[in-house]
Amino acid sequence: MAVFEYAPAPESRAVVDIASHYGLFIGGEFVESEDGKPFKSVNPATEEVLAEVTGAGPRDVDRAVRAARAAYEKVWGPMSGADRAKYLYRIARIVQERSRELAVLESLDNGKPIRESRDVDLPLVAAWFFSYAGWADKLGYAGFGPDPRPLGVAAQVIPWNFPLLMLAWKIATALACGNTVVLKPAETTPLTALAFADICRQAELPAGVVNIVTGAGGTGQALVSHGGVDKVAFTGSTEVGRQIAGSLAGTGRRLTLELGGKAANVVFEDAPLDQAVEGIVNGIFFNQGQVCCAGSRLLVQESVYDEVLGRLKRRMATLRVGDPLDKNTDVGAINSPAQLARIRELSEVGEAEGAERWSAPCAMPERGYWFPPTLFTGVTQAHRIAREEIFGPVLSVLTFRTPAEAVDKANNTPYGLSAGVWTEKGSRILWMAQRLRAGVVWANTFNKFDPASPFGGYKESGYGREGGRHGLEAYLAH
Amino acid sequence: MPTDNGSERVEVRKAYKLYIGGAFPRSESGRSYPVSDARGRFLANAALASRKDARDAVAAAYKAWPGWSARTGYNRDQILYRIAEMLEGRRDQFAAEVAAAEGLSRARAAAQVSAAIDRWVWYAGWADKLAQVLGAGNQVSGPFFNFSVPEPAGVVAAVAPRSSSLLGLVSVVAPVIVAGNACVVLAAEDRPLPAVSLAEVLATSDLPGGVVNILTGAVAEVAPWLASHFDVHGLDLAGVEDPALAADLERAAAGNLKRVLLPEREPDWTADPGLTRMRAFLEIKTVWHPVGI
Incomplete structure (x- = not known):
């Protein structure tokens, strides 16, 4: 399939006047x-x-x-x-x-x-x-x-x-x-x-x-x-x-x-998968994953695991990483060398502990601090990448069979800031929302904020x- | 009361024990300590709770909390009201115990018991x-249904006030459990007997075992184990009178970021309690869902 290349569309920085x-x-x-x-x-x-x-x-x-x-x-x-x-x-x-x-x-x-x-x-x-x-x-x-x-x-x-x-x-x-x-x-x-x-x-x-x-x-x-x-x-x-x-x-x-947080984003087999994949991407790659409420643990029901993973990788491959001032950019720079080092370290730990790493194929600028959108499969609850906040564009993928198992895994963390649920069944959304021990539950959406909406863990x-x-x-x- | 042969009847005394998981065990340590009335006369030996008793109590509370918080509000409402009914039926016993513990006249002790009963009802x-008073429907700027509800924080450990052995205790325990939390409470160290008798009321009020666990013993010995326990989510320091100990407990509570309610300087347990003690151990959960067709 032919893909049209994007022309650069940089926002002008002439509007800012930074003092020395x-x-x-x-x-x-x-x-x-x-x-x-x-x-x-x-x-x-x-x-x-x-x-x-x-x-x-x-x-x-x-x-x-x-x-x-x-x-x-x-x-x-x-x-x-x-x-x-x-x-x-x-x-x-x-x-x-x-x-x-x-x-x-x-x-x-x-x-x-x-x-x-x-x-x-x-x-x-x-x-x-x-x-x-x-x-x-x-x-x-x-x-x-x-x-x-x-x-x-x-x-x-x-x-x-x-x-x-x-x-x-x-x-x-x-x-x-x-x-x-x-x-x-x-x-x-x-x-x-x-x-x-x-x-x-x-x-x-x-x-x-x-x-x-x-x-x-x-x-x-x-x-x-x-x-x-x-x-x-x-x-x-x-x-x-x-x-x-x-x-x-x-x-x-x-x-x-x-x-901090280590939010679970729970995807059931009856979820609207196109929207769920967008929600997963938004959940973990918004702001380069440097978000306390990021959906950094994806919990997918086993029956749709292959389909979700395939769609997710296809979508991740289209993410544009680069110049933050370019209006087409989806994923910008990591904020500091120290943060980049932490993301790299935990990603290496993920591999060393046996999880399988996949990064979106994307070109990245020579200078600056960059990390490609990345996911890990074969992650267990004991892995550090499933327990510790990475604060970067790194997603840990786990699976579940029953709603009760999803709740147990989602709540198996000392954190409790946010959680996501994806399903078309209304009663299941409310059942999950009651049981997830988190201050914000996003159902069929993710990473939404508003001054009228209480936020906290x-x-x-x-x-x-x-x-x-x-x-x-x-x-x-x- | 004279018996057949003309002598005074020998009364049957009660053994005062702990209340953990709905049962009345002695301290696993085998220890006890003498409790005296306000004039220093011996009343009874109470169990001197140990670290392990505190942990057993937390384990019982942690186990009871999910079921209790899943009950309907109507059901919890009725159970707390049932506690008031049971207490009402034993007014005289509690008035006697409070009078002995606090050195009050019989009439003033009875007034304390009445206030404690009314507090359960309130x-x-x-x-x-x-949920209606503390929750909210949130008008966000977008096509989303958004609401906030209060939920129990989990297991709350409390040190009951010394100044008010029954009303103070009830004023600390009731706001914790009404919302669905489970509780481990350390009774007033030198006035623990009304607390143990309250356990008998709780045990006969359809309150599931483990929702309230009552320990008797030394505050300085037991409270640090509760303050540092990682399965405890909230800490009420109402009865901690030593500021240095209160600060130590607050510091220990920071280990897993417990919600901490600090002691008031001169609490008036007869005043309108307000929402503060309930709000202290509630979390606000906000749920978003898109609106569309």
Whole structure:
């Protein structure tokens, strides 16, 4: 069959203006560090240095927390919910107006395809601010008492896989509830958070309500352990989440954690297979599989195993891997050399433990950090690739015979963030949804997000929810 | 009461044991400790629970939890109400035990028992209402049906408050089990007798064995094993009065990221409980499905 080649269709990067150096955003202005060290943010698709960014030291973090405290006590805490709402609506509008620029910047700094940053990340960022803006003057109706109070200063540490979207989840909710924030973006993806600082200035958000401190793990540790914060919110690995939970013991500070996952995507024999295959691909190759709720364990009913696997491989062979700014690209770059090394290591372990590896035949760029869409067959529940979060475009395929076996295998993990079910039988969907121990169950769909929909995990995937009315609880005293 | 030959009747005393998996075993360690009333007079020997007793209790709770959480709300509602009925029938016994344990007048002890009975009735009614009050239909921006429901976190370990040996205990256990969790509760260390008698009420109320397991013993010895157990999903520190121990337990709970409810500074167990204790051990599950033809 003749296949038409795609011509390159690159998005222009002329819409973004990256400074050569960024300070810290504290008290409404960019300031230089007192005790930190600069570091560089790199485009993972080209290894080009994008900017020099400031690694905040403990004194910088302290300054930021004090700025947030002052803003909380003098301005943001006493402000009416209706006025807070108007600031958040302003931010939502500016995000919409600057969404092209922010999408390109996100793809440059993170490596994700422009198709995703443009069509998923940025629309959700704007929607999150817009939706939570509307909560700011309606908190008394949210089910947490007639007059729920904010907590104070929130320390927020977010990951690199959805840099601006995770910022929106954290900041929109905290601000709507009347808290002020100090947010630390991930070391490898600080640029959209710094652009967001500029949006706060354009919105004339009162100084100190949002503070952005960039840096690596040490900066995050200084922030979450700072005695002046009332609330800690962390999204990232279960290992770090565990450490934070342990380090906050005895402080009485509120904590929410959105951590790792090893989601099962369960395909029954009566599933609509074309849609299921699209859902499997979206589940594990969306954002290069660097998604905490990725459908990284495919559970296929034995009777359709050969058919599903054949269709899946055919579909994977058509995935276009390469330049994130090309509008035809399906799979972009891995975010960092460290993450690429982890994906490679676990894939090698998968082979060493006896699973069979198959990668989509695709050309990959010479420079940058790349990993082809890959699946493993012959995987057992004991294999590390079926137990550990790989956080990359690697799918482990297992089989089952009965619904009960599917449930047992799906739940056989310390994680419990998400799960998928594919079947045309409605009663079976609900039967499965009741039994899957996961905070989000996608039935005949996968990887859908919305500001009105609570998101968060069971068990070692963390605690607390983000999104919807339930997301408010994390930022209110009640 | 005078007997035929004119002497006082020798009363039949009760052996106070543990309550694990619906049975009343002694501690596997063979240990016991003397329990005195508020004035220091000997009341009974209670079982001094060991690490293995704690683990047995967790195993029993873990086994009971799936069946209990699968019951209908109406059924759990009736069983909790049945507990109140059974307790009502034994008011005098509990009033005597609470009076002895806490050094209260008979009237004030009776008021505590009444409040405990009423608390069971109040929580019972929540069994079929939590999903409506804590769940949601979510209006997402796309062609999807999307709803959220509360589900039990699993096995919850609790340290019952010392200040209120019956009402406090009931106020900790009822919100855990009404939603479908199973519970291991460590009774107030020096006032454990009302808890053991409550176990007799639970055992005769159609509550499946293992849904509530009651241990008596030393908090500092047993609680760390519960806080670090990987089959425990939630930890209620209501009765931990030592802040250093509470912090240690919270740190141990981080091992598998248990949901932890911290002790209140000066809890008023007679106040309206609100939703907090139920919400603490519930997970919110959100389900998406496309809408189409």
